[in-house]
Amino acid sequence: MQWVFIGAGNMASSLIGGLINSGAEPSGIAVVDPDQASCERASERFGIRSASSLGDMLKQFSTAPLGLVIAVKPHIVEAVCVEYASVFADFDSSTQQLMSPLIISVAAGVRASSMETWLPEGSAIVRCMPNTPSLLGLGATGLYANAATSDKHREQAQSLMDSAGVALWVDAEAKLDAVTAVSGSGPAYFFYLIEHMCAAGTALGLDAETAEKLAIETAFGAASMARTRELPPSRLRENVTSKGGTTAAALQVFDQEGTPAIIHKAMQAAHDRAVEFGDQLAPD
Known part of the structure; x- marks a missing residue:
């Protein structure tokens, strides 16, 4: 070829x-x-x-x-x-x-x-x-x-x-168009999360370099564990979450603030924009 x-x-x-x-x-x-x-x-x-x-x-x-x-x-x-x-x-x-x-x-x-x-x-x-x-x-x-x-x-x-x-x-x-919403635009979602984890870490007293390295390496490690596919992401999350512990406290805030709905809404917007983009580029 x-x-x-x-x-x-x-x-x-x-x-x-x-x-x-x-x-x-x-x-x-x-x-x-x-x-x-x-x-x-x-x-x-x-x-x-x-x-x-x-x-x-x-x-x-x-x-x-x-x-x-x-x-x-x-x-x-x-x-x-x-x-x-x-x-x-x-x-x-x-x-x-x-x-x-x-x-x-x-x-x-x-x-x-x-x-x-x-x-x-x-x-x-x-x-x-x-x-x-x-x-x-x-x-x-x-x-x-x-x-x-x-x-x-x-x-x-x-x-x-x-x-x-x-x-x-x-x-x-x-x-x-769904692929675009999941993986095409997806890297930006993770960069966005890392960005704000870094900002929160510095607000909690870490220096910027330490917060950034911890956030990036944590993202890399978590993705690597998910990539093995030995357990589904939901089970991996559960394994990290002890009842009444620190992770549970954080995840409770995510749920209270409607994070799952926000993710669905954001990805729907990416999908819909992809459809619009295709329509704009189609022959008259």
Whole structure:
């Protein structure tokens, strides 16, 4: 499998690095970005090919099984798809042939159904909703495949996103809006909690550095225990909570202040905004 990344930003870099770390040959990976400096940085960092023109790059991959990864800002996706469709048509009308690639999009909000209207008919599209810990290989990504995507394509997409963390499939594109609410926006929820735990710790008399380190390491340890999946989160919580103890006193305040309802309401707002965002980016 050969991979061409359109866009040389942080997410593309994390996926390229993950591919190489998992054994992919740099010679089979390329990046296309109109910013020449970004291309040069990616080439120097990973030892891959780069170009500012999609057409020029695809000529080098015209006979290889190809994955085209769209890793640009959402409002640019339509232009990228239209450009690719034009390049594909040019190849088709010439003596050359271009194998129809697997299209993988990591652009937030742009629906596969929208991309189908911009890309050549029958394009295999996998839409992904990654999150920022993917930059550390610790991501949680939701994936959705359109009807043109084969089992082999799904395996290839799974392999790519597994290189950046954990990748899970959903059976309906609308469920990616729920993925956005849980894991796409989710890191910010935990950063928010850590932020305010730090502030509370300093208010209780700790110095800022100590409060921050304790809060961050506690979050890391708790997540690591939950990640083993030996016990559900509810049971882990119960195991820490002694009747009448300090943890019970804190959790009682959470319940009294309606924290569960706040979490549900906040995630519903994230979900609804994701739906609105997709509507705004859909073709007229």
